[in-house]
Amino acid sequence: MPDASVPVVSMRNIVKRFGNFTAIHSASMDIRRGEIHALVGENGAGKSTLMNILYGLLPRTDGDIDLRGEPVRFANPKEAIALGIGMVHQHFKLAPSFTVAENIILGSEPLKSFGRLDRIRAERETKAISERFGLNLDPRAIIATLPVGLRQRVEILKALYREAEILILDEPTAVLTPQETRELFATMRSLADSGHSIIFITHKLREVLAVSDRISVMRQGRILSTIDNKNVTAQEIASLMVGRSVLLRVAKNEAKPTGELLLDVKGLTALGERGETAVDNLSLSVSAGEIVGLAGVQGNGQDELVECIAGLRRPVGGQVQICGTPLRPNPRGNREAGLAYIPADRGDLGLSLESSIWENMTVGHLGKFKAGPFFAATRAKQRAAELIARFDVRGATPDKAAGSLSGGNQQKVQIARELTRDARLIIAEQPSQGVDIGAIEAIHRTLVEMRDAGRAVFVVSADLDEVLSISDRVLVIYRGRIVANLKAADTDAEEVGRYMGGLDEEPASVGALPKETQHVV
Amino acid sequence: MSFETTGSGPGMAVLNFCRPAVQPIVAVLIATIVGGLLVLALGENPIEVYGLLISGSLVGVPNLLVTLQMMTPLLFTGLAVAISFRAGLWNIGAEGQMLVGALFAGVVGYAFPMPWFLHLPLAILAGFVGGGLWSAIPALLRVYLGVNELVVCLMLNPIALLLTGFFATHVFKAPGPTNKLPDIAPSAALPTFSVYSQVNAGIFIALACCIIFAIINVRTVRGFEWKIMGLSPRFAYYGGINVPRRAIWVMILSGGIAGLAGAEQVLGQYGAFYDNFSPGYGFDGIAVAMLANFNPIGVIVAAFLFGALNGGSGVLQMMTGLSKYLVQVLQFITVLVLAAQFSWDWLILRLFPEPPPKSPDAVEPVNATPTEA
Numbered sequence: 001m002p003d004a005s006v007p008v009v010s011m012r013n014i015v016k017r018f019g020n021f022t023a024i025h026s027a028s029m030d031i032r033r034g035e036i037h038a039l040v041g042e043n044g045a046g047k048s049t050l051m052n053i054l055y056g057l058l059p060r061t062d063g064d065i066d067l068r069g070e071p072v073r074f075a076n077p078k079e080a081i082a083l084g085i086g087m088v089h090q091h092f093k094l095a096p097s098f099t100v101a102e103n104i105i106l107g108s109e110p111l112k113s114f115g116r117l118d119r120i121r122a123e124r125e126t127k128a129i130s131e132r133f134g135l136n137l138d139p140r141a142i143i144a145t146l147p148v149g150l151r152q153r154v155e156i157l158k159a160l161y162r163e164a165e166i167l168i169l170d171e172p173t174a175v176l177t178p179q180e181t182r183e184l185f186a187t188m189r190s191l192a193d194s195g196h197s198i199i200f201i202t203h204k205l206r207e208v209l210a211v212s213d214r215i216s217v218m219r220q221g222r223i224l225s226t227i228d229n230k231n232v233t234a235q236e237i238a239s240l241m242v243g244r245s246v247l248l249r250v251a252k253n254e255a256k257p258t259g260e261l262l263l264d265v266k267g268l269t270a271l272g273e274r275g276e277t278a279v280d281n282l283s284l285s286v287s288a289g290e291i292v293g294l295a296g297v298q299g300n301g302q303d304e305l306v307e308c309i310a311g312l313r314r315p316v317g318g319q320v321q322i323c324g325t326p327l328r329p330n331p332r333g334n335r336e337a338g339l340a341y342i343p344a345d346r347g348d349l350g351l352s353l354e355s356s357i358w359e360n361m362t363v364g365h366l367g368k369f370k371a372g373p374f375f376a377a378t379r380a381k382q383r384a385a386e387l388i389a390r391f392d393v394r395g396a397t398p399d400k401a402a403g404s405l406s407g408g409n410q411q412k413v414q415i416a417r418e419l420t421r422d423a424r425l426i427i428a429e430q431p432s433q434g435v436d437i438g439a440i441e442a443i444h445r446t447l448v449e450m451r452d453a454g455r456a457v458f459v460v461s462a463d464l465d466e467v468l469s470i471s472d473r474v475l476v477i478y479r480g481r482i483v484a485n486l487k488a489a490d491t492d493a494e495e496v497g498r499y500m501g502g503l504d505e506e507p508a509s510v511g512a513l514p515k516e517t518q519h520v521v
Numbered sequence: 522m523s524f525e526t527t528g529s530g531p532g533m534a535v536l537n538f539c540r541p542a543v544q545p546i547v548a549v550l551i552a553t554i555v556g557g558l559l560v561l562a563l564g565e566n567p568i569e570v571y572g573l574l575i576s577g578s579l580v581g582v583p584n585l586l587v588t589l590q591m592m593t594p595l596l597f598t599g600l601a602v603a604i605s606f607r608a609g610l611w612n613i614g615a616e617g618q619m620l621v622g623a624l625f626a627g628v629v630g631y632a633f634p635m636p637w638f639l640h641l642p643l644a645i646l647a648g649f650v651g652g653g654l655w656s657a658i659p660a661l662l663r664v665y666l667g668v669n670e671l672v673v674c675l676m677l678n679p680i681a682l683l684l685t686g687f688f689a690t691h692v693f694k695a696p697g698p699t700n701k702l703p704d705i706a707p708s709a710a711l712p713t714f715s716v717y718s719q720v721n722a723g724i725f726i727a728l729a730c731c732i733i734f735a736i737i738n739v740r741t742v743r744g745f746e747w748k749i750m751g752l753s754p755r756f757a758y759y760g761g762i763n764v765p766r767r768a769i770w771v772m773i774l775s776g777g778i779a780g781l782a783g784a785e786q787v788l789g790q791y792g793a794f795y796d797n798f799s800p801g802y803g804f805d806g807i808a809v810a811m812l813a814n815f816n817p818i819g820v821i822v823a824a825f826l827f828g829a830l831n832g833g834s835g836v837l838q839m840m841t842g843l844s845k846y847l848v849q850v851l852q853f854i855t856v857l858v859l860a861a862q863f864s865w866d867w868l869i870l871r872l873f874p875e876p877p878p879k880s881p882d883a884v885e886p887v888n889a890t891p892t893e894a
Contacts, residue, residue: 312758330758330763332763335761341759343759348755349755349759350759351756352752352753355748355749355752359745362745363762369742373741373742374740374741374742375740375741375742377739377740
């Protein structure tokens with residue numbers, strides 16, 4: 001049935017800027033009727049942004065969108081829905097205390113006279129539509145009692161109830177078990193066969209190969225190419241995704257790890273937000289005098305791992321030692337043990353955006369400004385002014401709110417605070433996130449200086465280039481386990497990218513990892 | 522490829538500078554105007570009515586003393602609420618804490634006679650302990666079980682009222698028809714100064730508390746930690762501040778100060794614990810704290826204003842056909858306008874939109890790597 005000649009959706013040269021920052025440079029893609037079109041790319045490549053533009057959640061800066069040959073410009077999702085576009089977000093937007101039928105009709109309720117809700121019709125229609133698409137659901141079930149896979153069905157039915165012909169699924173498999181994933185794929189296939197077009201956002205390559213008709217690869221705000229899913233290998237897509245862009249190699253000498261393990265993780269197991277095993281019997285270690293990078297596609301357990309080490313999450317098993325001290329269940333204890341932690345979540349965790357810069361720089365250094373119960377605010381402000389100069393925080397004065405700074409300069413504030421602590425273990429999460437190139441170099445140089453001064457540096461980054469350029473040793477995390485332990489000098493983006501995609505699942509060399517870790521050290 | 526936030530123009534700076542003082546003043550002004558319209562609708566002359574309110578509360582020593590008397594409990598409850606709100610803890614249970622504190626002070630005041638220099642401090646301390654214990658309940662539930670302290674505080678208010686009422690009518694009831702505890706011993710009484718009003722030494726304790734907390738807030742490590750905790754608890758916890766422990770103690774301190782309001786009422790104004798004595802000082806404390814922007818010195822100003830309104834309302838009722846509850850209407854409108862600070866933020870955002878997006882998928886490493894132009 002797929003009609004290859006006329007695209008249902010045609011996006012041409014879409015540009016999206018946020019201020020001076022360009023999220024999408026020039027993206028073009030066509031969606032055909034009745035196809036499953038996979039949109040792949042690393043985190044931050046711009047996939048969700050592009051789809052949010054199509055769905056009317058974000059206005060585009062430039063470019064054209066044609067829907068069934070007609071140019072369209074949606075001011076909000078309502079207009080997109082009216083023209084048959086549906087989107088299932090990664091985080092479901094359902095009312096948990098409502099029933100399936102109520103959720104499906106929410107926003108376009110069938111009414112009786114005097115605006116009363118026609119509950120019977122709602123349930124009948126819900127039943128009819130779920131049977132029509134072969135998605136079995138009890139219309140009267142309360143959402144909160146349903147497993148994740150069924151909630152997703154409700155989301156999909158909700159879009160279909162509004163007669164969506166183009167369905168955008170934003171990382172639908174991220175929350176599903178393998179069985180649920182298989183069921184979802186069957187659903188997607190039958191929808192496509194009945195003439196629906198499905199855009200499937202993901203970064204799991206095996207799924208792409210298993211289910212899609214065509215594949216568009218996105219990197220750094222551009223659609224690099226759209227290829228048919230014929231005779232393509234995962235390796236080819238991976239290398240397209242990761243790219244071969246020039247690495248910003250950091251000038252640094254050979255690492256001289258002393259072998260003194262400042263971070264030692266043994267058999268760590270931790271649960272994620274949904275109770276799934278996010279970190280799975282994971283072991284790693286970082287020695288004084290080396291920079292270890294942790295590469296991995298986001299959502300493979302790196303957040304949970306770092307939260308455990310920082311004392312923000314309780315592990316369910318395993319041991320962690322920070323500078324020889326066993327892990328404590330709160331951030332205070334671990335900081336005292338010698339941990340400096342630069343979190344990726346600047347806005348909520350690493351900074352208080354409403355507070356002034358000097359206050360942000362003073363938290364964690366309160367001991368220095370204590371005189372009995374009293375607090376030497378003047379000295380703290382002086383120190384903040386010095387740090388602003390030393391770390392080149394642009395547009396900052398100690399009394400300004402941290403939130404008034406640009407992202408890169410906010411990052412410098414937290415880096416200044418954390419790296420001036422007397423801590424021997426430094427964990428830097430996405431250290432160059434949102435930072436311009438000049439500042440990245442400064443940050444990387446500082447981290448290398450820290451290494452040469454005998455500290456241990458552990459960098460967690462979704463940016464493969466960054467991991468490769470700064471690290472002495474690269475670990476790859478996949479599904480909560482370390483699947484590779486590579487010397488940065490001997491590896492390249494393609495090899496690491498392969499491990500990141502979980503393509504080499506049974507690598508013989510990774511069997512006895514703790515031993516190997518020590519061997520490399 | 523750096524991007525500067527456009528929200529940092531000179532206009533923004535001016536607005537930010539004025540904000541703490543402007544907001545309460547605007548709120549009071551709007552309340553005055555709305556109240557004036559209300560008075561007009563009721564067939565009275567607003568200028569006359571406001572004149573009466575002012576002269577009835579501020580002109581002449583007796584009127585001024587009544588205002589000070591009305592102001593004293595609001596100083597305590599306002600400060601109590603301000604301390605907890607500033608640290609991000611929504612203690613709206615000052616009413617209940619005040620009642621329990623009053624009961625404790627009342628019991629110690631009559632049951633354990635001893636020399637005044639022991640008895641009075643002990644009775645005051647009892648008020649503090651009573652309020653602190655009552656606020657420890659929501660604090661502990663919050664920290665150890667994650668129960669929302671706002672809800673618990675709210676529910677504990679009527680419980681405190683009925684519980685203290687039970688003690689006043691059944692357990693320690695004084696002989697006679699009134700539901701009250703026996704009168705306190707003179708050795709536990711807070712000295713008063715004048716026959717015109719019940720204003721007593723408690724006001725000095727209240728003012729001292731405000732000044733002490735003003736100093737704590739800006740000059741001590743604790744004050745700094747409370748502020749950070751209030752603005753961003755996750756950041757404070759991450760940064761090594763012992764947030765759970767601080768939260769418990771802030772709540773206990775806050776409750777204790779609310780308890781002092783009860784002690785002041787019992788030891789200085791009524792001379793005994795009476796069942797259901799409070800006209801809602803604990804709730805008015807929330808309004809005072811909000812008007813003060815959680816600043817202890819601001820609490821003095823706001824409590825004075827509310828005290829004057831309460832003091833003047835009696836005169837108003839005598840001289841015109843208006844109910845004294847008009848004053849409460851004015852107070853509530855003030856709070857209502859203050860609560861609109863959310864829309865103030867919305868307005869700022871409208872005037873100075875923030876350009877960088879929050880969407881993590883959009884910001885990340887795109888500009889961290891060289892872009893092929």
